[in-house]
Amino acid sequence: MTTTDPERWERVKGRLRAEVGEEIFQSWFARMELERVHEGMAHLSVPTRFLKSWIQSHYIDRLLNCWQAEHPDIQKLDVTVRSAVLRTVVPKAKPIEAIDFGRGTRGDSGEARTAFGPVASGHDALGGSPLDLRLTFDTFVIGRSNTLAHAAAKQVAAARRNDPVMFNPLYIHAGVGLGKTHLLQAITWAGNNGSERKVLYLTAEKFMYGFVSALRTQTALAFKEALRGIDVLVIDDLQFLQGKSTQAEFCHTLNALIDAGRQVIIAADRPPTDLESLDDRVRSRLAGGLVVEMGPLGEELRLEILKFRVTAARQYHPSFDVPAPVLSYIAKAVTHNGRDLEGAVNRLLAHNKLTGQPVTMEMAEREVRDLIRPQEPKRVKIEDIQRIVARQYNVSRSDLLSSRRTANVVRPRQVAMYLAKTLTLRSLPEIGRRFGGRDHTTVLHAVRKIEGLVGNDAMLADEIEVLKRQLQE
Numbered sequence: 001m002t003t004t005d006p007e008r009w010e011r012v013k014g015r016l017r018a019e020v021g022e023e024i025f026q027s028w029f030a031r032m033e034l035e036r037v038h039e040g041m042a043h044l045s046v047p048t049r050f051l052k053s054w055i056q057s058h059y060i061d062r063l064l065n066c067w068q069a070e071h072p073d074i075q076k077l078d079v080t081v082r083s084a085v086l087r088t089v090v091p092k093a094k095p096i097e098a099i100d101f102g103r104g105t106r107g108d109s110g111e112a113r114t115a116f117g118p119v120a121s122g123h124d125a126l127g128g129s130p131l132d133l134r135l136t137f138d139t140f141v142i143g144r145s146n147t148l149a150h151a152a153a154k155q156v157a158a159a160r161r162n163d164p165v166m167f168n169p170l171y172i173h174a175g176v177g178l179g180k181t182h183l184l185q186a187i188t189w190a191g192n193n194g195s196e197r198k199v200l201y202l203t204a205e206k207f208m209y210g211f212v213s214a215l216r217t218q219t220a221l222a223f224k225e226a227l228r229g230i231d232v233l234v235i236d237d238l239q240f241l242q243g244k245s246t247q248a249e250f251c252h253t254l255n256a257l258i259d260a261g262r263q264v265i266i267a268a269d270r271p272p273t274d275l276e277s278l279d280d281r282v283r284s285r286l287a288g289g290l291v292v293e294m295g296p297l298g299e300e301l302r303l304e305i306l307k308f309r310v311t312a313a314r315q316y317h318p319s320f321d322v323p324a325p326v327l328s329y330i331a332k333a334v335t336h337n338g339r340d341l342e343g344a345v346n347r348l349l350a351h352n353k354l355t356g357q358p359v360t361m362e363m364a365e366r367e368v369r370d371l372i373r374p375q376e377p378k379r380v381k382i383e384d385i386q387r388i389v390a391r392q393y394n395v396s397r398s399d400l401l402s403s404r405r406t407a408n409v410v411r412p413r414q415v416a417m418y419l420a421k422t423l424t425l426r427s428l429p430e431i432g433r434r435f436g437g438r439d440h441t442t443v444l445h446a447v448r449k450i451e452g453l454v455g456n457d458a459m460l461a462d463e464i465e466v467l468k469r470q471l472q473e
């Protein structure tokens with residue numbers, strides 16, 4: 001390498017930065033290093049395979065152009081992944097006295113911190129946050145909104161020590177109750193069972209308190225060393241990371257782990273770019289791996305999760321049974337998040353166990369009422385009622401309008417008329433006309449008939465509730 005090559009590399013980076021903008025530059029090129037220039041080829045290195053393949057597929061031409069502008073002899077670029085172990089960056093530790101503990105922690109008695117266990121050494125401080133036995137891959141239901149996140153999590157969990165790291169960090173973001181913690185703990189369980197890798201799951205709070213406690217007991221160095229001794233670091237709820245010194249420490253840790261080829265997995269309730277309290281370097285580092293969003297749970301996914309939950313509950317409470325219409329009702333009505341679904345099943349179970357009464361639609365409606373997001377009442381059309389009732393009972397719409405009097409069409413017809421009366425403002429004669437020109441007394445008879453039946457026939461009552469839901473949503 002001639003003496004001017006590093007200078008040229010600086011200028012190449014300057015050009016690149018000007019072309020792609022600071023943010024992209026930070027995300028993809030900040031950690032690129034020049035190894036050497038040799039026989040018309042510039043040899044560059046990056047810390048991860050993911051960065052390498054991304055740069056090769058998206059930026060290689062631009063990069064070459066920038067090189068050629070500074071050094072016309074360059075014909076080709078060679079990007080390699082730096083050997084992880086050789087280059088482990090151990091950031092210089094600040095002297096402990098100089099570290100600002102962040103607001104509100106210095107004067108604390110320390111009582112609250114001991115809730116996380118005594119902190120005698122770095123290793124103890126790294127005890128990890130508690131894991132929930134139920135949050136595994138086996139219990140995670142896959143749907144459209146989480147397929148990608150699940151696949152990335154699986155991939156990361158299946159990797160072995162010294163495997164090349166594909167996505168680093170893997171950053172998963174989603175709103176509350178959409179499965180972030182579930183996925184992160186699943187990775188941790190998978191890592192702790194059988195693989196030789198050391199996986200550590202920490203909430204951002206635990207990271208902060210572990211660090212602060214370690215500082216207080218003068219073991220910050222041990223803590224840092226221990227942290228860097230793990231293979232996979234999983235950090236949940238990163239949005240709660242606060243305080244300048246913990247952030248700085250987090251940044252060092254992140255860089256050291258990633259550069260050493262260790263896997264980092266992070267969850268937060270927002271994308272890296274929206275983590276306002278973190279500094280730019282950390283944000284771009286976070287954005288430089290794979291960022292995956294999990295969307296809201298769709299209705300199908302909600303239903304699957306509910307079924308899963310009920311099946312799980314039945315292992316311990318074999319008499320607990322939730323009829324299918326109740327499950328679909330809850331899946332439709334409770335739209336907030338996975339936690340509410342869990343809450344709904346728990347309430348049904350509690351009610352069932354405490355009163356000994358079976359789960360019915362009525363009971364379910366009462367129990368989960370406050371979990372339901374209020375929605376605008378919708379204007380219901382008679383055509384829709386006929387269509388949905390026909391589908392539900394497996395008859396055709398013209399059967400409902402016909403004069404046929406066989407039982408398999410009489411009951412659905414009555415149900416449809418009853419719904420038309422209760423869900424629309426149409427008069428009895430108008431409803432009669434819309435049902436193949438019937439007399440208003442026929443409609444009245446149907447309405448009374450069904451009203452009488454729902455009081456005694458729980459199954460019919462449930463069916464009607466489900467139909468109402470379908471029509472009103």
Ligand code: ADP
Nearest residue numbers: 139140141176177178179180181182338339342
């Ligand atoms: P977050 O951490 O995103 O707030 P959690 O992971 O704590 O959400 O999920 C909330 C609840 O919903 C948990 O009981 C979790 O098991 C459940 N849940 C969320 N998504 C799924 C899913 N895809 N499959 C099974 N359960 C899920």
Ligand code: MG
Nearest residue numbers: 180181182236
């Ligand atoms: Mg969570």
